[in-house]
Amino acid sequence: MTGQYNLVLIGIDTLRADHLSCYGYHRNTSPNIDKLAQESMLFKNCFSQSQRTAPAFMSIMSSLYPTFHGVMANISQKGRAWQIQRKAKTLAEIMKDAGYATAAFTEDAMLFPEIGFSKGFDIYSTTPHPLSRPENHPLVKWILSKQSDRFFVFFHTYAPHSPYLPPEPYIDMYDKNYNGAIPRSFEELSKLNTTFYNLMKKLKSDEKEVERLKALYDSSINYVDSFIGWLITFLKAKKLMEKTVVVFTSDHGEEFMEHGGLYHKKFYDEILRVPLMIRLPKSEKSGVTEQIVRSIDIAPTVLDFLQIKIPDMFQGESLLEACEKNLGLIAPAEYAYSSALRTSHYKYIFHAAGKSKNAPETELYNVALDPEEKENMSDVSPQLVERLHFELNEELTKKNLPRPPHTIFYIAGKKTVQRIKNFIN
C-alpha cells in the first residue's frame, strides 16, 4: 500500500551552499533553484557527513554516519572500495518495500552500484546525459512513464564538479574576455598532457586563474539551474508537483583557496556546508531555518512526511518541525579515519594521523566569531577540545549501534579503474 505522494531527490554533486543566490551569493547563479527555495523549507546550515562523494551520498541514502554505513572513503585509484554494511537499509529499499517504483539516474564514477548504491532501485542508470536537452533526459522519460504510479526517483549530476566545463552559452558567462591556461572544452583538456587536477595544483597561486575557476564553477551552477527550472516546470505542467515531495541537496562543496587549496578534501565549511531545501506538496510547510541540520536527516524527514515507518537504526532526525522549533542538532563529518564536528559555535577537526603521520592532530575554530575558520584555537582551549571530542563520539555512537566490520573489496576491471582515474584527477 503506497502513500499519496511521490519523492524526487535531487543530489547535485560539489555544490557549495554559499554559491547559490538564495544562500546570499553575489552572482545570480540560481534563479530557478531560488524559486524552489521560496516554496520549500530552506535549511541555511545543512552539513554533509563527509567531504567526499561516496561516503556523503551513502549517509544521505542510509541516514547513518560513515562509520556505521561502512563506506568510509571514495573508491581508490586501484579500484579498492568500501561497501555498505549488511544491515543498513537504504531509502530506496524502504520506498520499494512500501510499494513505490524506484529509479536512480547518476553519472558514473563514485556512486558505483557495487558499493551498495543500487540497493532498492528498480532501475539504476550510470550513463551521463547532457542537461541542455532535458526533454531527452532518461529521468524525464522515466517520470513520464510512472506518472500514474507512486514513484521515488534519485537524480545526480556532476555538472559543477571539476573540470567545470559547462557548454555554451554558459562557459564564459562570468568572464567573457578570459585568455589563460584553463581549457574551455573537453577537447582542449585532452590535449593538455596533464590531468585537470594537476593543472589546478599548478595554477593555484595565480589569483586570476583561481578567479577563472570560480567563474567556471559558478556558470556550471547556472547550467544546472536551467535544468532544475525545466524539471520543475515539467512537474507542474504534469500536475505532479502537488503529488510530489522534492528534495534538493548536494554531497559536499568546493574550496577555492580559502584554506590554501582547491577541490574538496578538507573539513572546512566551504566544503561541508551544502544546500538543503525540502518542498512538500502544496508547499504545506515552508520557511527558513538557520539551525544546524545534517544530510542524514533527509531520509527520516521524507519518511515522516510520507508516513512510512522510520527504521530504528537511522541516526538522523525528522526535520518536519525544524522551521518552528530548535532541534539542538550537531553535525559530525568523517572521511577515512579523520572526523569533524560542526556545532552552532564551533568546528572541531580530528586528524587521526596528523602531518607527522604518527600522532593525531586537532583543530578548533570558534565559527560564531571566526566564520572563515582562520584561527586554530585547539592549543589554547584544551578543555573545549576534550569536550567536543567527547560530543563527537557520543553523537557518532548514539543508538548504541555496533560498529560494523568494514568490507573493503576490489571492483575488478581495467575499465573501472580507468574511469576512476579520469574522474578523480
Ligand SMILES: [Zn+2]
Ligand atoms: Zn561529490
